Amino acid sequence: MASPKMAVDVADYLLGAPLNLTSVFIDGFTPTPVAQYSVQEYSGPPPVRIHGNTSPNIALDEGMLQISVRNATKQTARTNMMAVVDQLDGLAGTTINSTFYTYIQSVSRPRFHRTNEDGSVEFVWEIRLQSRR
Amino acid sequence: MLFRISSHDLPRIQMKLQTVVAKINIRTKTSTKRIAELILKDSQTVPPTVPIKTGKLKSTGRVEGTPQGHAVVYGGGGVDYAEFVHDDLRPRKYTVAGSGPKFVETHILRRFDEMKTIMSADLQQFLNEEF
Numbered sequence: 001m002a003s004p005k006m007a008v009d010v011a012d013y014l015l016g017a018p019l020n021l022t023s024v025f026i027d028g029f030t031p032t033p034v035a036q037y038s039v040q041e042y043s044g045p046p047p048v049r050i051h052g053n054t055s056p057n058i059a060l061d062e063g064m065l066q067i068s069v070r071n072a073t074k075q076t077a078r079t080n081m082m083a084v085v086d087q088l089d090g091l092a093g094t095t096i097n098s099t100f101y102t103y104i105q106s107v108s109r110p111r112f113h114r115t116n117e118d119g120s121v122e123f124v125w126e127i128r129l130q131s132r133r
Numbered sequence: 134m135l136f137r138i139s140s141h142d143l144p145r146i147q148m149k150l151q152t153v154v155a156k157i158n159i160r161t162k163t164s165t166k167r168i169a170e171l172i173l174k175d176s177q178t179v180p181p182t183v184p185i186k187t188g189k190l191k192s193t194g195r196v197e198g199t200p201q202g203h204a205v206v207y208g209g210g211g212v213d214y215a216e217f218v219h220d221d222l223r224p225r226k227y228t229v230a231g232s233g234p235k236f237v238e239t240h241i242l243r244r245f246d247e248m249k250t251i252m253s254a255d256l257q258q259f260l261n262e263e264f
Binding site for chain 2: 028040042043044045064066113114124126
């Protein structure tokens with residue numbers, strides 16, 4: 001089985017039920033609309049491999065994702081971020097786009113990240129996730 | 134019939150165990166300091182390294198004691214952007230090749246198994262010395 005596209009999977013999960021979000025992008029924000037979400041992968045731990053008679057095979061992939069939320073107001077950005085946190089943190093045994101995720105868990109607290117030139121604000125939050133090959 | 138078996142050494146053993154438990158905490162903190170120093174060095178020598186523009190951020194890198202052990206800390210002393218630089222994943226041109234975001238977290242994740250080995254080895258050595 002191919003290496004999982006974790007950022008794509010999580011973005012698709014956010015777009016689907018129960019959150020049914022719109023404007024979720026991969027690898028950073030786009031200029032418009034102001035209110036949007038971004039899912040970006042960054043370097044994480046190595047995969048878990050099975051060693052046997054054959055060459056070592058990957059059994060579990062480990063990934064780190066940063067989820068960003070942008071909104072015109074700080075309060076709404078925080079509320080939107082917390083909705084994502086409540087939905088994703090602690091998720092286990094979930095299949096997204098045919099990939100089985102054993103767990104998705106928070107590795108940091110959601111927090112204010114920056115105020116942009118147009119006055120919009122960004123919150124960020126990091127998760128660690130593991131998927132089965 | 135009632136009988137009791139006891140050892141004259143029991144109070145001494147109990148006292149020894151209490152001392153060892155207290156020392157384990159100190160020994161573990163020494164291990165966390167060693168690990169934190171390793172991570173701090175990584176954050177300045179192994180990509181992704183701490184980004185450098187003026188050098189102020191890098192100069193604030195240090196290991197600090199915490200109630201749980203030790204932590205790698207950047208920022209303070211007029212540098213209030215350490216967390217922002219560390220977590221900002223947007224692509225940008227860094228002045229030093231190999232520098233970039235997550236310059237501490239990446240090394241913690243990379244060395245996680247090694248950390249467990251270091252702490253376990255330190256603890257084992259300590260127990261060998263004590264008993």
